[in-house]
Structure formats: structure tokens, C-alpha cells
Amino acid sequence: MTKESLGSRLASFVSGGLVRVFLIVVGLFWLIPTIGLLLSSLRPPEEMSASGWWEVLSKPSQLTFESYDKLLGNSDITDSILNTVLITVPATVLVVMIGALAGYAFAWMEFPGRDWWFLGVVGLLVVPVQVALIPIAELFGNIGIFGSLIGVILFHVGFGLPFAVFLLRNFFAEIPRELLEAARLDGAGELRLFFRVVMPLGGPAIAALGIFQFLWVWNDMLVALIFTDADSQPITVALQTQVRQFGNNVDVLAPGAFISMVIPLVVFFAFQRQFVSGVMAGAVK
Numbered sequence: 001m002t003k004e005s006l007g008s009r010l011a012s013f014v015s016g017g018l019v020r021v022f023l024i025v026v027g028l029f030w031l032i033p034t035i036g037l038l039l040s041s042l043r044p045p046e047e048m049s050a051s052g053w054w055e056v057l058s059k060p061s062q063l064t065f066e067s068y069d070k071l072l073g074n075s076d077i078t079d080s081i082l083n084t085v086l087i088t089v090p091a092t093v094l095v096v097m098i099g100a101l102a103g104y105a106f107a108w109m110e111f112p113g114r115d116w117w118f119l120g121v122v123g124l125l126v127v128p129v130q131v132a133l134i135p136i137a138e139l140f141g142n143i144g145i146f147g148s149l150i151g152v153i154l155f156h157v158g159f160g161l162p163f164a165v166f167l168l169r170n171f172f173a174e175i176p177r178e179l180l181e182a183a184r185l186d187g188a189g190e191l192r193l194f195f196r197v198v199m200p201l202g203g204p205a206i207a208a209l210g211i212f213q214f215l216w217v218w219n220d221m222l223v224a225l226i227f228t229d230a231d232s233q234p235i236t237v238a239l240q241t242q243v244r245q246f247g248n249n250v251d252v253l254a255p256g257a258f259i260s261m262v263i264p265l266v267v268f269f270a271f272q273r274q275f276v277s278g279v280m281a282g283a284v285k
Contacts, residue, residue: 034261041067041258045251067251077256079231080238084260086149087224087234088217091156095213096206098157099164104194106165107172108180118169124162132159133226140227147229155227156217164209171205172198207271215264235260 040053042063047055056062071077105111106118136155140146145154175198183193199206221236228237239256 034258034265037254037258037261039063041254043067048251048254067255070251071255071259074252076238076241077235077252080233080235081259083149083228083232084218084234084236087152087156088214091153091160091217092210092213094153094157095160095164096210099161099168099209100199100202100206101194102161102165103168103172104198106169107175108198109190118165121162121165125166127162129159129223133223137226146227147232149228149232152224152227152232152234155223156213156220160213160216164213167209168202168205171202175201211268211271214267218260218264 036053039056040048042065043053043056044062044064044066047062102121106114106121136158137146140151140154145151180193180197183197188196219236220234221240224234224237225240228234233241235256239253239260242253242256
């Protein structure tokens with residue numbers, strides 16, 4: 001009987017039940033801030049100020065939806081949640097669609113300077129957001145969209161596209177050429193080929209990109225703080241304004257912060273299978 005190698009023993013240990021238990025414990029530990037914020041948002045304001053959220057574990061009678069009722073009556077917070085949706089959804093959809101079209105073009109279409117154009121897109125990945133804030137703010141002011149939802153969406157789309165093109169181009173390039181040639185022989189044009197063949201095959205990578213973009217835009221505060229005004233600010237800026245103006249306004253801050261946190265978590269867990277598939281399929285090289 002051959003002696004089991006060190007690598008095989010390590011692989012067996014990693015896949016064992018002890019490691020799984022450890023990972024579950026780590027996952028639960030990672031969720032503690034979210035659980036604590038949820039329980040805090042369900043406590044009366046005077047209890048939140050007097051003690052920690054863990055007190056509710058021994059006194060469940062403290063649980064109440066009073067803070068959420070007050071939140072729904074705060075127009076600044078409710079309007080900011082709507083603004084966040086109006087910013088995040090278009091910015092995510094536009095980046096995914098334009099990035100997919102450009103990725104397909106760079107992967108399978110021949111045009112002059114294709115490789116040089118792609119190198120230029122890759123070079124844009126290293127440009128930090130902070131460098132472009134002032135010049136783009138001045139540009140948006142000159143064309144009259146500074147402080148509007150459109151300006152924030154365009155900024156996020158512009159800075160999300162280089163990564164989207166890079167990610168999807170690498171994924172689409174792995175599609176077998178024979179499959180595309182067979183579709184062309186059947187009379188499929190480029191658009192039909194893209195929507196009927198490439199898009200379904202690129203589902204995992206597209207889902208991974210959508211999650212990346214959604215989380216980045218939803219949780220953004222820097223860009224929103226600069227490019228929005230009082231009527232267009234998202235939830236991140238609205239909560240920061242509440243902290244600055246009403247330092248003890250925890251009965252609004254706690255439920256607002258939980259809503260801001262839980263929606264990205266729901267999106268991530270809902271599409272985690274596609275996210276893992278997109279990453280493991282070699283979309284990022």
C-alpha cells in the first residue's frame with residue numbers, strides 16, 4: 001500500500017468536517033455586525049442609548065417596529081432610498097450591457113487597432129476615481145448635470161466600464177470558435193449571435209459583473225457626496241447627513257443603516273452561485 005502524500009493528507013483535512021465547522025463559525029462571526037444592527041433597529045431609542053444590542057437577547061420584550069415607523073415618516077431617508085435605487089439599477093444595467101457588447105467586439109470582431117484599443121481600456125483600470133473628481137465635476141457643471149441623478153449614473157458607468165470590458169472580453173474569448181462559426185453558417189448575424197449564443201453562455205460572468213457593479217454603486221459615498229445635492233442624494237449620504245445634524249437620532253439611523261446594509265447582502269446571496277461560477281470559469285485572468 002502506497003504511503004499517502006502530504007498534499008493528499010492536507011486536502012483530506014481541508015475537506016473534513018472540522019474545517020467546515022470552522023468556516024460556519026467564521027461566517028456567523030462575520031454576520032454579527034448585521035445581526036447587531038438589526039436588533040438595535042428593533043429596540044426603542046431610549047434602550048439603544050442606554051445599553052448594547054445584546055440586552056435584547058435576555059429581554060425580547062424590547063423588540064418593536066417603532067423605529068421603522070419613524071423611518072418611513074422621514075422623507076429625507078425614504079427619498080434617499082429611492083434615489084439609491086434610481087442610481088444603482090441604471091448604472092448596473094448600462095455597465096453590463098455596454099460592457100458585454102464591447103467585450104464581444106474585442107473578443108470576436110475584427111476592426112483596425114483592436115488590440116491597441118483593448119490595451120487602452122486595460123490601462124484605464126489603474127486610473128483612480130479621485131483623480132477624475134474635480135475635472136468631471138467641472139465638466140458636469142458646464143453641461144448642467146452636476147448635482148443630478150444623471151451625473152452620478154454617468155460617472156459610475158464611465159468608471160465601471162473598463163473593468164466590465166476586461167472581465168467579459170476574457171470570458172467571451174473562451175467560447176469555442178466552432179460554436180460561433182456554426183451559428184454564422186445557420187445565417188445568424190452579429191446581433192443575433194450575441195443575444196442568442198454569447199449572452200446565454202456568458203451568464204455566470206455577467207452575473208458576477210452585475211454583483212460587483214451593484215455593490216460598488218450601492219455602497220458608494222465619495223462620488224455621491226460630491227456629485228449629488230439635497231434632492232438627489234442616496235442613502236449613504238442621507239445617513240451621513242443625519243449623523244452630522246442629529247447626533248443622537250439613533251431611532252432613524254439604526255433602521256436606515258440596516259436597510260442600506262441588508263439589500264446588498266440579499267443581492268449577493270441571491271446570485272452567489274452565478275458569482276462563484278463566473279469567477280471560477282476563468283473570467284478574471
